[in-house]
Amino acid sequence: MQTPIISSLIDTDAYKLNMQQAIYHHYPDVIASAEFHCRSNESLSALKEKIESEIRALSDLRFTSTELEYLSTLGLYQPDYLAFLSCFALNKDQVTVSISDNQLAIHIEGKWLDIILWEVPLLAIICELRCHEKYPKSGPKQAVNLLKSKLASLSVADADKGFQFVDFGTRRRFSKAVHHAIVEHLVHYSAHFGGTSNLLLAMKHGIPAVGTQAHEWFQAHQQLTGDLADSQQLALNRWLQEYPNRLGIALTDCINMDAFLNDFTPYLSHQFSGLRHDSGDPIAWGEKAIGHYESLGIDPMEKTLIFSDGLTINKALGIHHHFCGRINTSFGIGTQLTCHLPEVETLNIVIKLVSCNGKPVAKISDEPGKSICRDHEYLDALKKAFNI
Numbered sequence: 384m385q386t387p388i389i390s391s392l393i394d395t396d397a398y399k400l401n402m403q404q405a406i407y408h409h410y411p412d413v414i415a416s417a418e419f420h421c422r423s424n425e426s427l428s429a430l431k432e433k434i435e436s437e438i439r440a441l442s443d444l445r446f447t448s449t450e451l452e453y454l455s456t457l458g459l460y461q462p463d464y465l466a467f468l469s470c471f472a473l474n475k476d477q478v479t480v481s482i483s484d485n486q487l488a489i490h491i492e493g494k495w496l497d498i499i500l501w502e503v504p505l506l507a508i509i510c511e512l513r514c515h516e517k518y519p520k521s522g523p524k525q526a527v528n529l530l531k532s533k534l535a536s537l538s539v540a541d542a543d544k545g546f547q548f549v550d551f552g553t554r555r556r557f558s559k560a561v562h563h564a565i566v567e568h569l570v571h572y573s574a575h576f577g578g579t580s581n582l583l584l585a586m587k588h589g590i591p592a593v594g595t596q597a598h599e600w601f602q603a604h605q606q607l608t609g610d611l612a613d614s615q616q617l618a619l620n621r622w623l624q625e626y627p628n629r630l631g632i633a634l635t636d637c638i639n640m641d642a643f644l645n646d647f648t649p650y651l652s653h654q655f656s657g658l659r660h661d662s663g664d665p666i667a668w669g670e671k672a673i674g675h676y677e678s679l680g681i682d683p684m685e686k687t688l689i690f691s692d693g694l695t696i697n698k699a700l701g702i703h704h705h706f707c708g709r710i711n712t713s714f715g716i717g718t719q720l721t722c723h724l725p726e727v728e729t730l731n732i733v734i735k736l737v738s739c740n741g742k743p744v745a746k747i748s749d750e751p752g753k754s755i756c757r758d759h760e761y762l763d764a765l766k767k768a769f770n771i
Contacts, residue, residue: 387440388508388559392471393450393582395503396553398594400454400582404464405600405625406496415498415603416738419489419505420755422731427487430512434487435480437508441501442475453586459629473500489734495603502734506554510722510730514557518727523564525724526557530565533696534573542574546703548714549593550579551691552721555730562721577713593715595630595659596622598746599736601637606739611768615646623654631656632689636748640668642769644675652679657687657711663749665690665702673710683710691715692750747771 393400406413421427446454446468454460454468477493478501489505491498514521537546550569556562563584569576570588578591585592604618605611619633633655635643640663647655652675660668669688676683688710690702699714706712718729735755736744745756745765756762765771 388437388511389441389444389504391450391583392444392446392473392500393454393586394507394553394559395500395582396551396580396594397582397585397592398580398597399500399503400468401459401594401626401630402596402600403496403499404460405596405622406499407464407467408461408625409621410603410607411494411496413495413603413607414493414740415495415599415736416490416492417498417502417599417734417736418491419487419509419734420732421486422733422752425730426485427509427513427732428482428485430509430516431480431482431487433512434489434505434508437512438475438478438480438505441504441508442473445472450586454582457592459626471500473497477501478505491734495739499599503554506732506734507556507559509732510555511558513730514722514727518557518724521724521727522558523561526561526721527564527568529723529725530568530720534575536697537573537575537700539574541700541703544703544707545711546575546700547577548575548694548696548699548716549577549591550581550584550720551593551715551717553581555718555732556721557724557727561724565721580715595632596634598634598637598661601634602736602744602746603739605744605765606742611765615643616648616651619646619651619655623651632659632687633657634659634661635668636660636662636750638747638765638769639663639749639771640671642771644671645769647675649679652676652681657689659689659691659715661692661748662753663692665692666705668749669702669706669710669712673706676710687711687713689713689715691717693719695719 477498479490481488491501550566566584578593579585580594582592601618604614608614608617635658658672673683694716703712722729743758743761745762747754
């Protein structure tokens with residue numbers, strides 16, 4: 384039998400566990416569903432049986448004592464949540480894989496608390512299976528050689544001026560082997576490398592595990608509040624309740640930046656340490672963030688902007704130069720770090736929340752192509768609630 388692609392439950396992004404703990408404490412019985420979307424013009428239907436096999440293998444995994452001990456050292460996770468993880472297992476019956484219109488279709492449904500950990504390993508599995516089929520001669524050697532050429536464009540001066548990037552590449556990596564090789568090279572040879580979103584690699588290399596929350600945190604709150612217009616503020620305040628002095632970067636584009644800033648009250652603006660960009664023009668977005676802080680009398684140099692939308696190292700460096708000395712910046716680089724190999728075409732796939740407690744949720748974003756909602760009536764209501 385072939386060795387499963389994913390062999391550890393902490394081979395995932397840190398923000399998944401961060402959100403899961405908050406769900407455990409505040410929304411343990413909420414029901415949610417999520418669906419797979421392929422934004423690339425490529426059929427993945429031939430992978431169905433292999434994906435189902437990997438799903439069965441995932442359901443056999445448990446958090447090990449070593450992994451739980453590591454998580455306990457991060458200063459984020461409370462004893463009751465770690466006890467919950469010690470008994471946790473993914474339930475394969477919550478995932479349905481099918482073919483629709485010659486395209487792979489995946490539906491995940493169950494308690495939000497339970498299904499939240501499916502997304503990242505499933506996406507990594509799909510990418511690795513696809514890349515193994517299409518590019519059997521490519522691997523870590525080619526990926527690291529290309530990375531070396533990209534790092535050559537960075538200077539010591541850039542590091543001295545605060546330029547730093549982190550690995551956000553778990554979900555769309557070429558393969559686990561490539562991902563591990565890339566991070567290992569960065570750990571040893573890049574002064575600009577600041578950590579990874581992947582908990583397993585953070586544990587292995589003793590580097591920071593980076594991440595706060597994802598779109599689903601804000602999406603779910605659309606059905607967890609009395610008034611739709613209050614959903615973002617509830618999501619933000621609930622996050623502060625769970626993490627009052629940590630994980631203070633807020634994602635801004637579940638609706639859009641303007642709607643977010645309208646809800647980002649003086650109290651919230653002071654309490655959160657910064658913002659994360661994930662769609663739309665990064666320069667325009669950053670200027671809005673600086674303008675917002677200045678309008679409240681907050682020194683932007685006390686805050687940090689995290690950029691994570693389709694970045695390359697050079698694109699990140701350009702954004703850093705634009706904002707250098709005006710506000711702190713950091714950069715999460717994903718696909719272009721862990722799936723950038725010669726002649727390899729990257730795959731744009733996502734798994735997004737589509738319902739909460741049986742009712743629709745949506746993501747609008749600052750970039751129309753990233754919007755997700757099949758219920759047009761609900762989408763209209765959401766736009767109306769946030770004056771879009």
